[in-house]
Amino acid sequence: MGRGLGEARPDREDGPVTYEAVVLDGPGAWRLEPLGAEPPPPGEVRCRVHAAGICGSDRELFDGNRPAGYVRYPLTPGHEWAGTVEAVGEGVDPALAGRKVVAEGFRNCQRCERCRAGETSLCTAAYDETGFTRPGAFASYVTVPARLLHLLDEEADLSAAALLEPSAVVASAVLKGAPRPAERIAVVGGGTLGLLAVQLLAAYSPAELVLVEPRQQRAEQGGRFGATRQLHPSDAGAEAGRFDLVVETAGAAHSAALAVSLARRGGRVALTGIPAPGAAGIDPIALAMQQTTVYGVFGAPSEAWSYAVRAFGSGVLDPAPLITHELPLNAYDKAVSLVGSGDPEVGKVLLRP
CATH class of the missing domain: 3.90.180.10 (Medium-chain alcohol dehydrogenases, catalytic domain)
Known part of the structure; x- marks a missing residue:
C-alpha cells in the first residue's frame, strides 16, 4: 500500500x-x-x-x-x-x-x-x-x-x-457567566460549541439546563450530555425572562437577540456565536431596563484553556x-x-x- x-x-x-x-x-x-x-x-x-x-x-x-x-x-x-x-x-x-x-x-x-x-x-x-x-x-x-x-x-x-480549542472558547463563556448550583441555565445552539457548553454547565448541578436547538438529533444528544430539557427556537418565546444564565453558541441571525430575551431581569448572557452581517440587534433599552449583563467571547484566554484541559483530563468534558x-x-x-x-x-x- x-x-x-x-x-x-x-x-x-x-x-x-x-x-x-x-x-x-x-x-x-x-x-x-x-x-x-x-x-x-x-x-x-x-x-x-x-x-x-x-x-x-x-x-x-x-x-x-x-x-x-x-x-x-x-x-x-x-x-x-x-x-x-x-x-x-x-x-x-x-x-x-x-x-x-x-x-x-x-x-x-x-x-x-x-x-x-x-x-x-x-x-x-x-x-x-x-x-x-x-x-x-x-x-x-x-x-x-x-x-x-x-x-x-x-x-x-x-x-x-x-x-479542546472550541472547548476553551466555551470554557471562557462559562467562566464569564459564573454559573451557580441550582440556577436555571439555557444554551442556545446545539452545534459543537453548544454541546460542549452543555457538558461543562451540567457539572454545576443546575436546576434546569435547557438546550434550544431545532435539529432533533442534536437536541437528543444534548440530553445525553446533561440537558434536562430540549426546546425548539420557535417555542422559546414562552420561556422569555426565565433563565439566570444564557450561553449563546449558534451564531445565527436571531440567536443573540433570542438569548437576551431568555434571560431574567438581572440575568447574564454570554455570546460566543459570530453571525453574518445583518443579524438582528439587541435592544439597548431592554438591556438597561432589565439590567442584563452581556459578555462577548472571542477566542479564549489562558485561564479558560487551563480549565478546559483540566475538565477533559478529569472526564467532565468528553x-x-x-x-x-x-x-x-x-x-x-x-x-x-x-x-x-x-x-x-x-x-x-x-x-x-
Missing part, C-alpha cells in the same frame, strides 16, 4: 523529514505542498499533528469571507489540533519531547496591559493567530511557541483533544462523541464542504495528516 498524503517520511534514513501541508493560496485555491520539517526556533516546539478540527472560521477562509485583518494568504489553516512534541528549540525544556499537547492559538504579546492582567485573548498587539496569520495544523507538523502549550495526560485521546468524520489532508476541500452543510449527520470534522 502506498504512503498516504500528508504522511511524514524521511528522505533517507538519517536525512531531513519532509511532509505535505495544505496551502490555501486564496479563497478556494488550495494545494498540497511538500515541506521540510525545520528545527524549531528558540523558544518554540515542533509538534507532530495527530488530528486537526475544522470549524466555521476555516470555511470562512476557504470561501473568502473572513475579514481582511484576520487572515494572511497564502497560509496553512488549522487552529484546532492536538499532537505530540517532536523537537524543541533553544531554551525549551527538553523533557517536553514526546509529550501529548494542545496549544493556544493567539500569539499574545505578553507585554500589553491586557496580557499583563491575564486577559490574553484581549491582547492589544496586532492580531496574530496560528492557522490564520501563521502556519497552522492542516499539515503533519506545526511549530508554536512553547509558552502556549498545555500538557495532556499520557493516555489522552488525541482525536478528542483536537476539540468531546469524542461529537466527532463524525475523519478525513485525510487530500480531502481538505471535501472536509470544508461538510462544515456548515446543514446535514444533521455531520458533527465535528477532523483532518488526520
Whole structure:
C-alpha cells in the first residue's frame, strides 16, 4: 500500500523529514505542498499533528469571507489540533519531547496591559493567530511557541483533544457567566460549541439546563450530555425572562437577540456565536431596563484553556462523541464542504495528516 498524503517520511534514513501541508493560496485555491520539517526556533516546539478540527472560521477562509485583518494568504489553516512534541528549540525544556499537547492559538504579546492582567485573548498587539496569520495544523507538523502549550495526560485521546480549542472558547463563556448550583441555565445552539457548553454547565448541578436547538438529533444528544430539557427556537418565546444564565453558541441571525430575551431581569448572557452581517440587534433599552449583563467571547484566554484541559483530563468534558468524520489532508476541500452543510449527520470534522 502506498504512503498516504500528508504522511511524514524521511528522505533517507538519517536525512531531513519532509511532509505535505495544505496551502490555501486564496479563497478556494488550495494545494498540497511538500515541506521540510525545520528545527524549531528558540523558544518554540515542533509538534507532530495527530488530528486537526475544522470549524466555521476555516470555511470562512476557504470561501473568502473572513475579514481582511484576520487572515494572511497564502497560509496553512488549522487552529484546532492536538499532537505530540517532536523537537524543541533553544531554551525549551527538553523533557517536553514526546509529550501529548494542545496549544493556544493567539500569539499574545505578553507585554500589553491586557496580557499583563491575564486577559490574553484581549491582547492589544496586532492580531496574530496560528492557522490564520501563521502556519497552522492542516499539515503533519506545526511549530508554536512553547509558552502556549498545555500538557495532556499520557493516555489522552488525541482525536478528542483536537476539540479542546472550541472547548476553551466555551470554557471562557462559562467562566464569564459564573454559573451557580441550582440556577436555571439555557444554551442556545446545539452545534459543537453548544454541546460542549452543555457538558461543562451540567457539572454545576443546575436546576434546569435547557438546550434550544431545532435539529432533533442534536437536541437528543444534548440530553445525553446533561440537558434536562430540549426546546425548539420557535417555542422559546414562552420561556422569555426565565433563565439566570444564557450561553449563546449558534451564531445565527436571531440567536443573540433570542438569548437576551431568555434571560431574567438581572440575568447574564454570554455570546460566543459570530453571525453574518445583518443579524438582528439587541435592544439597548431592554438591556438597561432589565439590567442584563452581556459578555462577548472571542477566542479564549489562558485561564479558560487551563480549565478546559483540566475538565477533559478529569472526564467532565468528553468531546469524542461529537466527532463524525475523519478525513485525510487530500480531502481538505471535501472536509470544508461538510462544515456548515446543514446535514444533521455531520458533527465535528477532523483532518488526520
